[in-house]
Amino acid sequence: MSKTSIKTKRVFRSGFLNFIRNKTVSMSSLAILTVTLLIIGIFFFFRGIFDYSLIQIKNKVDIKIYFKLDATDNQINDVLQKMQNLPEVASTSLITSEEALIDFQNKHANDPVTLEALKQIEGNPFAAVLTVIAKDTNSYESISNTLNDASGFLGDDYNSIDKINYFELKPTIDRLNNIIKWVNAAGYWITVVFIIISSLIIFNTIRLSIFIFKEEISVMKLVGASNMYIRGPFLVESSIYALISTILAMILFLPITYWVAQKTIVFFSGLDIFKYYLDNFFSLFVLLLVVSFVLSSISSLLAIRKYLRI
Amino acid sequence: MLYFENVKKEYPGGFVVLDEINLTIDRGELVSIVGHSGAGKTTLIKMILAEEKPSRGKISFHSSQINKLKGKDLTNFRRKIGVVFQDFRLLSNRTVFENIAFAMEAAGKTDEDIVKDVPHVLDLVDLRTKIYHFPDQLSGGEKQRVAIARALVNRPDIIIADEPTGNLDPVNTYDIIQILKKINDLGTTIILTTHNKGIIDHLKKRVITMEDGRIIKDEKIGKYSI
Numbered sequence: 001m002s003k004t005s006i007k008t009k010r011v012f013r014s015g016f017l018n019f020i021r022n023k024t025v026s027m028s029s030l031a032i033l034t035v036t037l038l039i040i041g042i043f044f045f046f047r048g049i050f051d052y053s054l055i056q057i058k059n060k061v062d063i064k065i066y067f068k069l070d071a072t073d074n075q076i077n078d079v080l081q082k083m084q085n086l087p088e089v090a091s092t093s094l095i096t097s098e099e100a101l102i103d104f105q106n107k108h109a110n111d112p113v114t115l116e117a118l119k120q121i122e123g124n125p126f127a128a129v130l131t132v133i134a135k136d137t138n139s140y141e142s143i144s145n146t147l148n149d150a151s152g153f154l155g156d157d158y159n160s161i162d163k164i165n166y167f168e169l170k171p172t173i174d175r176l177n178n179i180i181k182w183v184n185a186a187g188y189w190i191t192v193v194f195i196i197i198s199s200l201i202i203f204n205t206i207r208l209s210i211f212i213f214k215e216e217i218s219v220m221k222l223v224g225a226s227n228m229y230i231r232g233p234f235l236v237e238s239s240i241y242a243l244i245s246t247i248l249a250m251i252l253f254l255p256i257t258y259w260v261a262q263k264t265i266v267f268f269s270g271l272d273i274f275k276y277y278l279d280n281f282f283s284l285f286v287l288l289l290v291v292s293f294v295l296s297s298i299s300s301l302l303a304i305r306k307y308l309r310i
Numbered sequence: 311m312l313y314f315e316n317v318k319k320e321y322p323g324g325f326v327v328l329d330e331i332n333l334t335i336d337r338g339e340l341v342s343i344v345g346h347s348g349a350g351k352t353t354l355i356k357m358i359l360a361e362e363k364p365s366r367g368k369i370s371f372h373s374s375q376i377n378k379l380k381g382k383d384l385t386n387f388r389r390k391i392g393v394v395f396q397d398f399r400l401l402s403n404r405t406v407f408e409n410i411a412f413a414m415e416a417a418g419k420t421d422e423d424i425v426k427d428v429p430h431v432l433d434l435v436d437l438r439t440k441i442y443h444f445p446d447q448l449s450g451g452e453k454q455r456v457a458i459a460r461a462l463v464n465r466p467d468i469i470i471a472d473e474p475t476g477n478l479d480p481v482n483t484y485d486i487i488q489i490l491k492k493i494n495d496l497g498t499t500i501i502l503t504t505h506n507k508g509i510i511d512h513l514k515k516r517v518i519t520m521e522d523g524r525i526i527k528d529e530k531i532g533k534y535s536i
Contacts, residue, residue, distance in 0.1 A: 003418060006418075006420070006421070007418070010415050017403070017404075017408075018403060021403040022403055215399060216399070216401050216402070218399075219395075219399045219400075219401065220401075220412070220416070221388070222359060222361075222388060222393050223388070223389075223392075223393070223412065223413040223416055223460065223461075224385055224386070224388040224389030224413065224416050224417055224464070225385070225412070225416035226382070226385050226416070229415075229416055310361050
């Protein structure tokens with residue numbers, strides 16, 4: 001066995017022994033780390049809820065193109081085709097005048113007065129409507145500008161259009177865009193604050209666990225141990241903290257999300273937090289593991305640095 | 311082997327703790343350093359261990375200047391020196407075996423050497439039976455023997471014992487001094503600081519007396535006279 005592998009084996013063994021033998025320090029560090037990871041995890045769920053709600057709101061925004069009653073099928077299909085070819089468009093759905101009529105009749109099947117009134121009008125009073133959903137709420141303005149007569153995009157087909165409802169919805173869409181921008185910016189800063197708070201908690205936890213061994217570190221230095229040989233077991237120990245606290249946090253999220261899901265599935269308009277947890281299990285596990293591992297390792301290195309200066 | 315040349319240590323604010331220290335310690339010597347608290351004994355020891363650097367002058371071990379050592383050279387130098395402290399400073403969560411093995415592991419010794427040498431050095435300090443005990447299961451005297459075994463196990467050129475009997479009863483004090491004498495008889499240089507008059511007078515070896523950061527007396531066979 002090479003010298004390096006012997007040293008590595010010893011460093012790992014020391015780290016494990018420190019973890020097992022310093023029960024009080026290990027347990028309290030694990031508890032604090034787990035709680036910190038739970039907070040980070042809760043933030044992860046909040047982001048999930050927020051993103052889901054945003055998608056729900058975004059899906060409710062669309063542009064409706066109302067055709068004239070005398071618009072021909074060819075004209076309608078032309079417009080539909082052109083809209084589908086626009087890169088900003090996510091999806092389209094067309095309700096033909098016949099479908100609109102059938103839909104109206106079905107809705108008022110139990111209302112003979114209305115149906116009789118409809119019969120009195122000769123022909124179909126409903127025009128076709130094309131619903132356009134953009135990939136991004138910011139794209140609605142450019143889509144509606146493209147639809148404008150002056151752009152020439154629709155050519156002669158423009159004459160088949162009665163009205164486009166974007167301009168009625170514009171204030172609502174603008175407000176929504178502002179809210180999305182604001183919430184995204186707030187989310188970014190909240191993430192930064194969370195990372196700082198979590199880093200401070202983890203740093204202080206690790207620092208305290210190392211502070212206890214301040215004297216011993218100086219003895220290790222004086223008996224001729226190299227800095228890396230002293231740091232190694234502390235790094236191993238903090239990695240064990242990171243792994244176990246991540247596993248604990250993931251286990252605790254199981255009943256927490258199950259319970260929260262029961263209470264909130266209606267409130268979040270169909271979002272099942274428990275299912276969200278199961279669907280994102282791996283990414284949440286990796287996120288918590290990486291955060292705890294990186295923060296605890298950096299904390300260990302920083303905390304131990306000043307005791308090595310002898 | 312160990313040389314102090316015009317060494318001065320001054321802390322910020324003009325507080326001088328060591329001044330005009332000129333000293334040579336040869337291989338195989340047992341040197342006691344005595345003096346009141348604040349005389350500069352501990353600072354002198356810290357300088358040998360390169361825990362403190364002199365403000366002026368130089369400290370050399372053989373041909374290398376201790377106060378210029380850094381990184382790996384410093385680590386290698388410290389492996390040639392064994393240290394015994396008044397408060398033992400054992401690694402609390404490691405057994406007697408592991409405490410001694412740590413010094414050997416740090417020096418890169420093999421597992422086979424460790425398994426062979428640790429019991430042997432524990433025999434020397436008469437503590438073989440407590441090999442798997444933790445420090446909190448040992449008496450003060452036993453802890454100090456472990457500290458001596460740890461200092462000794464890498465066969466250092468010098469053992470520095472800073473007030474090794476300060477926390478011990480007379481019986482343990484006598485035992486520890488006998489062990490240090492035995493180690494010295496086997497050829498290892500010992501530097502001992504103490505306040506214990508009985509020890510100094512009993513040893514009948516070289517005594518350096520310090521006062522206010524200076525060496526005021528250096529006798530080949532000295533007595534405790536402060």
